[in-house]
Amino acid sequence: MSDARxxxxxxxxxxxxKQEQKDTKFDRFGQRIIARFVAANAKSRADKLRPILRxxxxxxxxxxxxxxxxxxxxxxxLRRDLKARLRGHDLPLRLVGxxxxxxxEASVRVLGMRHYDVQVLGAWAMLQxxxxxxRTGEGKTLCATLTVATAAMSGRPVHLMTVNDYLxxxxxxxxxxxxxxxxLTTTCVLEGQTDDERRQLYQADIVYGTNKTFTFDYLRxxxxxxxxxxxxxxxxxxxxxxxxxxxMRMRGLHFALVDEADSVLIDEARTPLIISxxxxxxxxxxxxxxxxxxxxxxxxxxxxxxxIPKDQQKIELTDSGFDLLDDHSDRLxxxxxxxxxxxxxxxxxxxxLHLFHRDEAYIIRDDGVQIVDENTGRTMPDRTWSDGLxxxxxxxxxxxxxxxxxxxxxxxxxxxxxxxxxLCGMTGTAHDAAWELWSVYRLPVxxxxxxxKDIRKFAPDRVYRTAAAKWDAVAKRxxxxxxxxxxxxxxxxxxxxxxxxxxxxxxxxxxxxxxSAAQDADEAEIVAKAGEAGAVTIATNMAGxxxxxxxxDAVAKRxxxxxxLSERHDSRRVDRQLEGRCGRQGQLGKCEAFLxxxxxxxxxxxxxxxxxxxxxxxTILGPRAAGRYLRKRQKHVExxxxxxxxxxxxxxxxxxxxxxxxxxxx
Numbered sequence: 194m195s196d197a198r199x200x201x202x203x204x205x206x207x208x209x210x211k212q213e214q215k216d217t218k219f220d221r222f223g224q225r226i227i228a229r230f231v232a233a234n235a236k237s238r239a240d241k242l243r244p245i246l247r248x249x250x251x252x253x254x255x256x257x258x259x260x261x262x263x264x265x266x267x268x269x270x271l272r273r274d275l276k277a278r279l280r281g282h283d284l285p286l287r288l289v290g291x292x293x294x295x296x297x298e299a300s301v302r303v304l305g306m307r308h309y310d311v312q313v314l315g316a317w318a319m320l321q322x323x324x325x326x327x328r329t330g331e332g333k334t335l336c337a338t339l340t341v342a343t344a345a346m347s348g349r350p351v352h353l354m355t356v357n358d359y360l361x362x363x364x365x366x367x368x369x370x371x372x373x374x375x376x377l378t379t380t381c382v383l384e385g386q387t388d389d390e391r392r393q394l395y396q397a398d399i400v401y402g403t404n405k406t407f408t409f410d411y412l413r414x415x416x417x418x419x420x421x422x423x424x425x426x427x428x429x430x431x432x433x434x435x436x437x438x439x440x441m442r443m444r445g446l447h448f449a450l451v452d453e454a455d456s457v458l459i460d461e462a463r464t465p466l467i468i469s470x471x472x473x474x475x476x477x478x479x480x481x482x483x484x485x486x487x488x489x490x491x492x493x494x495x496x497x498x499x500x501i502p503k504d505q506q507k508i509e510l511t512d513s514g515f516d517l518l519d520d521h522s523d524r525l526x527x528x529x530x531x532x533x534x535x536x537x538x539x540x541x542x543x544x545x546l547h548l549f550h551r552d553e554a555y556i557i558r559d560d561g562v563q564i565v566d567e568n569t570g571r572t573m574p575d576r577t578w579s580d581g582l583x584x585x586x587x588x589x590x591x592x593x594x595x596x597x598x599x600x601x602x603x604x605x606x607x608x609x610x611x612x613x614x615x616l617c618g619m620t621g622t623a624h625d626a627a628w629e630l631w632s633v634y635r636l637p638v639x640x641x642x643x644x645x646k647d648i649r650k651f652a653p654d655r656v657y658r659t660a661a662a663k664w665d666a667v668a669k670r671x672x673x674x675x676x677x678x679x680x681x682x683x684x685x686x687x688x689x690x691x692x693x694x695x696x697x698x699x700x701x702x703x704x705x706x707x708x709s710a711a712q713d714a715d716e717a718e719i720v721a722k723a724g725e726a727g728a729v730t731i732a733t734n735m736a737g738x739x740x741x742x743x744x745x746d747a748v749a750k751r752x753x754x755x756x757x758l759s760e761r762h763d764s765r766r767v768d769r770q771l772e773g774r775c776g777r778q779g780q781l782g783k784c785e786a787f788l789x790x791x792x793x794x795x796x797x798x799x800x801x802x803x804x805x806x807x808x809x810x811x812t813i814l815g816p817r818a819a820g821r822y823l824r825k826r827q828k829h830v831e832x833x834x835x836x837x838x839x840x841x842x843x844x845x846x847x848x849x850x851x852x853x854x855x856x857x858x859x
Contacts, residue, residue, distance in 0.1 A: 210446050210612050235326070235624050238318075238639040245317040246310055248290025249297070256298040261374075264302075268295060268346070268375045275347035282322070282448070282615035284347060289320065292343045296375065300338065303371045309644045312336035318639040319617035320344065324454050324630055326623040326640045328647065329770065330777025333619045334364050337450055338371055340617065344448045345377050345398040349615075354404045355452040358383050364452075365401035372399055382406050391442050404457045405573075407449075408466050408609050410442045412602045416468070417441055446613040454618025455626045455766055458634060461566075462606040462838050467579060480594055482528045482538055483581065487588045489521055490542035499543055503799035508543045510536065538581060545585035552689035553793075555586060561595075562586045565688065607633055607842040621773050622766035629835055633842065645779030649772075652785040654820030656811050660693075663789035666816075667759055668697045670787070671729060674755050675703055680728040680748055684771040686760040686793060687733065694731045694759060705729035724754060742774050753781035760792045761823050763830045788823055800826050 256264060271292050278285055293313055301307045308316075312332055315325035316339030327333050337353065345351045355361050365381035372379045380394040382402040391410065394400060417440045451457050493499055498514035501507070510518075518539060522530045529535050549555065555562050556572060562583065563572045577583040577595075584594040610616055611634060623630065627638040657663040667683065674681050685691045691707055698705045708719045708730060723730040724744040742754060754775040762768055768786075775782025789795075790804050790811075807822035 211614050235627055235638045235640045238323075238637065239314060239641055242314045242317050242639070244286060245290055245293065246313060248287050249293045249313055252291050252294040253298070256295050259298075261302065264295065264299060265374065265376065268299070271295060272346045272348075272376065275343070279347045279349075282349075284320070284343070289317065289343060292346065293317070293339050296339050296342050296371075299374050300335070300371055303374050304335075304368075306335055308332075308335060308339060311641050311644050313339065315619060315639075315641045316340045316343075318641065319450060319619060322615050322617050322636070324618045324620065324623045324636050324638045326638055327619060327621060328643045329621040329773025330780075331621075331641070331644060333452065333621075334368070337452070337619065338368055340450055341399055342372060342375055342377060344450075344615070345372070346375065349448040350395075350444045351399045351447070352407055352449045353399060353401050353452070354407055354449060354457065355401070356456060357403060358406075360452070361401045361403055382410070388442065395443050404451065404461070404606070405466065407443075408604065408606065409468065411446070411609060412466065412468050412604055414441050414443055416602055448615045449610070449613045449617070451610075451616070451618035452620070454620045454636075455623050455630070456620070456770075458606065458610060458618065458636075459626045459629060459838070460764060460767070462633075463834060463841060465603045465605045465841065466609075467603040468601045479528060482534070483542075483584050483588055483594055485521075485525055485529050486535070486538040486542040487545075487585060489518070490539055490546055493517065493539075493543065495547070501547065501797075503797065506548050508540050508547070510540065541580065541582050542585045542588075544582060545589045549586060550689070551590070552692065553687040556688055557590055557592075560592065562590060562592065605841055607838070610634060622769045625764075625766050625769070629838075633838070643779075647776060648779060648781060649776030650783045651772075652783065653817040654786040654788055654823070655816040656807060656819035656823065657787070657789045657816055658791075658808055658811065660789045660791040663759070663787050663792075664693060664697045667694065667757060667787045668701045668703070670757065670785070671698060672701055672703055675727055675729055677752075678726045678748075679752050679755055680724050680726065680742075680744070681730070681755045681757060682723060682742070682771075682774055683729070683731045683757045683759055685731060685733050686762060690759060691731050691733055698729065698731070703729055705731060708732040724748060726751075742777075744780060749780050751781075752783070755782070756784045758784070758786040758788075761786070761788060761794050761827050763794065763827065763834060765824075765827055765831065786820070788820070792823075794823060794826055794830065 256267070259267065271288075274288060275284060275292065278288055293308075293316065297308050297313075309332065311327070312335060315327050315331075315333070315336045318325045319337070319340040320343060325333075325336070327336065341351050341353055353361075353364075355364065362381050362383060365379055369379040377399055378397040379399045379401070380397040382391055382394050382400060384406070386394070395410075493514060495501065498511055498517055500509045500511060502509060515536070518532075518535055522532070522535060551557070553565070555564050557563075558572065558574075563574050564576050564578070566573055578586065581597060584597060587594045616634060616636065618636065623638045624640055630636040630638055655666060657666060671681050671683065683694055685694055695705065695707050706719045706722065706729070719730060720742060722728055724742045726745055726748050744754060748754070756772055756775045758768060758771060772784045775784060790807055794800070795804055795807075803822045803826050807819040810822070811819040
């Protein structure tokens with residue numbers, strides 16, 4: 194994970210943090226217009242990158258003729274040149290080409306892998322502050338080494354972020370020997386490490402970790418600067434390597450490369466990241482109040498006492514609901530008699546009962562409620578819902594409520610990532626979110642061509658009226674493929690859907706493996722076997738990003754991996770990631786979607802009209818004719834989520850403005 198050399202204390206740099214940009218309404222309007230133009234040119238932008246190939250190839254023979262010692266000496270000279278020629282965060286094309294060529298040669302010697310030309314294009318795009326869209330299986334992990342090593346050799350501390358600890362640890366360990374050959378130190382920050390360990394790890398040239406880890410560590414550093422006297426003095430102490438080094442973890446926000454950039458910057462950006470601390474029961478809600486609110490919430494009826502607005506994850510009490518609470522206030526008295534506290538607590542109880550469902554939004558593990566990340570399908574044991582909602586979820590499941598917590602610091606991903614001096618990323622599905630990546634983060638998307646032609650096949654969507662009919666069709670299709678000796682990956686939206694699929698396959702006598710948030714510790718082993726002949730794997734979203742399903746030779750020739758989507762997600766990009774598990778590097782593969790009008794995407798009053806239309810078309814023309822109605826609903830939900838993210842950023846900036854007199858909220 195890190196090379197054998199001790200981690201050095203680098204020469205102090207100015208505390209890296211870009212001044213946050215405040216967008217006016219006029220700015221947002223203008224940027225959205227520009228964003229459409231930027232998104233439309235995502236493909237043509239790759240052509241402008243091609244000169245880097247000429248400069249990189251120019252030095253290939255020279256470096257190939259050198260010994261290891263000579264190549265390492267040349268790397269040290271390049272480090273001096275890169276530091277001297279760095280202007281802001283930009284480097285000369287010719288010097289970058291020379292550096293890429295050297296890293297390519299080093300990679301062949303150390304890792305036994307040489308970067309393809311398309312990987313060089315992707316690396317150059319990222320080094321210039323762009324998001325490189327590279328088809329799944331094109332080797333983004335290796336591609337990143339060109340960008341990361343060049344940035345680190347120019348003297349900038351580099352943060353490489355990915356979606357979970359497993360991938361961060363794996364990538365750091367695999368690529369550390371290459372960085373060590375170039376004279377760079379590599380570490381990985383993980384959950385469970387102490388403050389002292391993290392301070393030491395952040396001194397490395399290249400630090401791997403998850404986006405949440407970096408954001409929370411930044412918030413903790415901001416707390417140090419905020420709560421200890423002398424804000425500027427603390428920064429000066431850090432720069433002079435004096436007392437502040439005992440408190441600060443990071444060296445600022447200089448250069449960040451975000452793996453699965455659309456997932457991190459878009460999908461996960463609807464929720465602010467919060468550092469909280471336990472509070473005394475008397476300082477807020479008490480346990481008795483939680484139980485009282487839950488008991489009353491269970492008696493309330495939707496439509497009479499509360500409503501759930503279309504396309505919105507929130508509860509609205511009706512006049513009848515308020516009257517009911519007033520009646521109970523007279524009987525219960527105490528804290529429940531305070532209208533503001535009572536109404537809010539009951540609303541949280543109703544949310545726990547009606548908006549969050551077990552094995553979808555959360556699972557029960559180790560006698561506690563663990564949140565499931567809707568974008569990855571993985572659990573987040575260190576995360577809790579705020580404002581008493583988590584305690585309501587525990588009471589709902591018959592568990593002892595944990596002590597309430599108060600917010601100590603918070604920040605949104607939008608505000609955090611915009612503070613990096615140079616931000617870039619890579620993903621297989623950025624184009625669909627290109628306008629939002631530009632309008633929020635000023636990140637242009639560049640579509641990098643594939644190294645080999647994509648020969649995947651896509652079957653028309655099959656849409657069934659009921660979920661039962663859908664699962665029958667999935668089981669029948671899986672049996673057919675299994676008997677042909679082809680591997681099958683069935684993608685599901687939630688843990689409960691995975692359990693339903695498993696039950697159907699078990700009843701059909703089909704041997705299979707399940708990969709979900711309920712047992713994600715076995716992920717690597719299950720994924721490694723998913724490409725074997727006749728293998729059947731059921732997986733939530735976690736199989737869609739960062740995993741590499743390698744096919745057995747016989748399977749690759751016979752037809753490749755078959756991916757079955759059992760449900761459309763709220764984002765088309767999540768579906769594309771799952772589809773990307775097959776057909777990697779020009780291999781055979783096929784994608785099919787078996788859907789129903791009872792799927793999560795089509796539930797609720799907001800989708801009622803589309804459900805009727807899809808049902809009519811499906812009845813007349815068959816299950817293959819109604820797919821476009823689910824696509825239409827998916828596009829509508831994507832728009833709603835984009836608006837939620839924009840509203841969150843606006844609210845966060847406004848809150849920060851209101852708190853400016855008493856101190857920043859992070």
